[in-house]
Amino acid sequence: MSISVEEVYETARMILYHHLDIRTTTLGINLKDLISSNFSACLNRVSQRIATIGERLVVEAGKLETKYGIPIVNKRLALTPISLVMEPHATVKKFLRMAQTIDEAAGQAGIDFVGGFGCLVQKGLTRSDRILIEALPEVLARTQRVCAFMNAGTTASGMNLDAVNLVGPLLLTTARKTENGAGCAKFAVYVNAPEDNPFMAGAFHGVGEPDFTLNVGISGPGVVRSVVEKNPDCDLTQLSEIVKQTVFKITRAGELIGRELAKNLGIPFGIVDLSLASTTASGDSVADILKGFGLESVGTHGTTAALALLIDAVKKGGAMASGNVGGLSGTFIPVTEDAGMARAVRRGSLTLDKLEALTAVCSVGLDMVAIPGDTPAETINAIVADELSIGIVNDKTTAVRLIPVPGKRPGDTVNFGGLMGSAPVMAVHPFSASRFLKRGGRFPAPVKSLKN
Amino acid sequence: MGKELLFISVMGRDQKGIVARVATLLYRAGANIEDISQKIMDKYFVMVMLVDVKDAACSLEEIKARLQNLGRRLNLSIQIQHENIFKAMHRV
CATH class of the missing domain: 3.20.70.20 (Anaerobic Ribonucleotide-triphosphate Reductase Large Chain)
Known part of the structure; x- marks a missing residue:
C-alpha cells in the first residue's frame, strides 16, 4: 500500500479527535467593474455576482468535503473595499442598502460571512470613507454576515490618527445597538492589512488582486x-x-x-x-x-x-x-x-x-x-x-x-x-x-x- | 483510464465480521478492493482498505453514507477519503 496504516490512522485521528479541518475557504471578488452612477443597477449586479459565485463556492466546497473527508468549516467571500465601490453614492442610507443587499445575497447562497465592508485610509479619508464609517454601527447592527474593516496605517505611510480617533465612537455606538455589543465582533481595525487575508473580520479583496481568487x-x-x-x-x-x-x-x-x-x-x-x-x-x-x-x-x-x-x-x-x-x-x-x-x-x-x-x-x-x-x-x-x-x-x-x-x-x-x-x-x-x-x-x- | 483510489479506515473495537461486512458493502457498490491491511493501534482495531471506485455503480456520497450507516450499526468509526489527501500530508 502506498500509504501505511499508521499514516491513515494518524490522519483519521486528527480529524476525529483533534479538530483537523479547513477553517475557511474565502473567495475574493472584484467589484470595481460594477461601480456605476446608477445605484440600483450597481446593487443588482453586486447581488447577482455574490449569489452566483457564492453558491458555486458552497457546492464545490461540499464536494471536496466528501472526497477528502475533511470538514471545510467556513465558506466566505471577500469583496473590494466597499468605500471604493460606493464613491458615487456616499450616503448613510445607501451604504446601509448596499450592506443589506450583500447580506441577503450571501445568505441565499449559504455563505457564512462576507468581508470587505470597509476602507483603506492610511493616508487620509475620502468623503465615502467617512460616510461608510458613519454608517457602520447601523450596518453591523442590521446585517448578520457583513464584516467591516479599516486599514488605518502602513509602515510606508505611517498611521492616520484622525481615522483611529473614529474607532472609539464607532465601537461604542455599535455596542449600544447590538446585544452584549456583539456587533463589534464584525469590525477590525488594521495596519499593514494584507489584501488576501481569508479570516474575518478583516478579509477584503485588495485592489491589486485579480477578478477572483481563492484563499484558504x-x-x-x-x-x-x-x-x-x-x-x-x-x-x-x-x-x-x-x-x-x-x-x-x-x-x-x-x-x-x-x-x-x-x-x-x-x-x-x-x-x-x-x-x-x-x-x-x-x-x-x-x-x-x-x-x-x-x-x-x-x-x-x-x-x-x-x-x-x-x-x-x-x-x-x-x-x-x-x-x-x-x-x-x-x-x-x-x-x-x-x-x-x-x-x-x-x-x-x-x-x-x-x-x-x-x-x-x-x-x-x-x-x-x-x-x-x-x-x-x-x-x-x-x-x-x-x-x-x-x-x-x-x-x-x-x-x-x-x-x-x-x-x-x-x-x-x-x-x-x-x-x-x-x-x-x-x-x-x-x-x-x-x-x-x-x-x-x-x-x-x-x-x-x-x-x- | 486511471484508477480512482480512496482509502477506507475503520477504527474501533475488534469484532467478528468487520472485513466481511465492509467488503460486501463495497462489492454491492461496485468498488474494487485493491489492498487491505489491519493492526491494533493504541488498543484500537484499525483496518485500512484501498479501493478503486472508478467503475463503482453508485456515487461517492452514496458509498460514504452506506459506510457511515454500517459504522453506526457496528459502533465503529468508518471514514472514506481520496488517496491524494494522504499523499499530500505524508509525502514530501
Whole structure:
C-alpha cells in the first residue's frame, strides 16, 4: 500500500479527535467593474455576482468535503473595499442598502460571512470613507454576515490618527445597538492589512488582486496541542521540529483542497494563511498548546518566548508545505473564542498589556477582547493606537477587535453564544491619553532606512 | 483510464465480521478492493482498505453514507477519503 496504516490512522485521528479541518475557504471578488452612477443597477449586479459565485463556492466546497473527508468549516467571500465601490453614492442610507443587499445575497447562497465592508485610509479619508464609517454601527447592527474593516496605517505611510480617533465612537455606538455589543465582533481595525487575508473580520479583496481568487485558512491548534502533549520533555529545538512537521501536514491538506477548489471554480488559487485559528471546541486552543509547552498559565512570564517559538515553527512548517503562503500567517488569538485564553483571563494570568506585548513578536493583535462598556472612546482609541504603532514600527500586520460590553465591568463574564464563545471582561487602564490623541494628524512613517 | 483510489479506515473495537461486512458493502457498490491491511493501534482495531471506485455503480456520497450507516450499526468509526489527501500530508 502506498500509504501505511499508521499514516491513515494518524490522519483519521486528527480529524476525529483533534479538530483537523479547513477553517475557511474565502473567495475574493472584484467589484470595481460594477461601480456605476446608477445605484440600483450597481446593487443588482453586486447581488447577482455574490449569489452566483457564492453558491458555486458552497457546492464545490461540499464536494471536496466528501472526497477528502475533511470538514471545510467556513465558506466566505471577500469583496473590494466597499468605500471604493460606493464613491458615487456616499450616503448613510445607501451604504446601509448596499450592506443589506450583500447580506441577503450571501445568505441565499449559504455563505457564512462576507468581508470587505470597509476602507483603506492610511493616508487620509475620502468623503465615502467617512460616510461608510458613519454608517457602520447601523450596518453591523442590521446585517448578520457583513464584516467591516479599516486599514488605518502602513509602515510606508505611517498611521492616520484622525481615522483611529473614529474607532472609539464607532465601537461604542455599535455596542449600544447590538446585544452584549456583539456587533463589534464584525469590525477590525488594521495596519499593514494584507489584501488576501481569508479570516474575518478583516478579509477584503485588495485592489491589486485579480477578478477572483481563492484563499484558504488552515486549522490546527487541536492537532498541534496533541503532538506537543505527547512530547512533554523534549528540548526546544526538538519541540520546534515536531510542531513544524505537524503544521507541514496540516498546511498540505489546506493547499491541496484550496488548489483543487480554485481549479474546480475556474479561478486562480491565492494563498494559504498559516495562522493557527482557535475555536471554542475543547482543546482547539492556542493557549492549551502553550500550556503543553510547559507554562502553568498563559500570560505568565515566558509566554512571549513560548508563543514566538510556536509561531516561528508554524511558519517554517507551513512555508515548506506551500509555495503560496500569505494572509495574516501569524497568530490572532481570539480571547473569547479560545477557551484556554478565556480561562487565563479569568484566573488573572493574562492581561491586556501582556496580549499587547505578544504582538511585538508574532501575534497579529488584540482579538475578541471584551472591555467594560463604560470605557471612554478616547481610551479605546488609545488602545488601538498602541497596537497599531507596534505594526507600523515592526513592519508587520497588527489589528484590533474590541468589544465594549454595555453594563459590564472588569471580571464580569460575557457570553456571546455559539462560536464566539464567552470570556471575562478585561480591565483597561483608568488614566487618559485624550490630550495626546486630540492632536490628531498623521503618525509619520517610521525610519527604516538609516541602517548604517 | 486511471484508477480512482480512496482509502477506507475503520477504527474501533475488534469484532467478528468487520472485513466481511465492509467488503460486501463495497462489492454491492461496485468498488474494487485493491489492498487491505489491519493492526491494533493504541488498543484500537484499525483496518485500512484501498479501493478503486472508478467503475463503482453508485456515487461517492452514496458509498460514504452506506459506510457511515454500517459504522453506526457496528459502533465503529468508518471514514472514506481520496488517496491524494494522504499523499499530500505524508509525502514530501
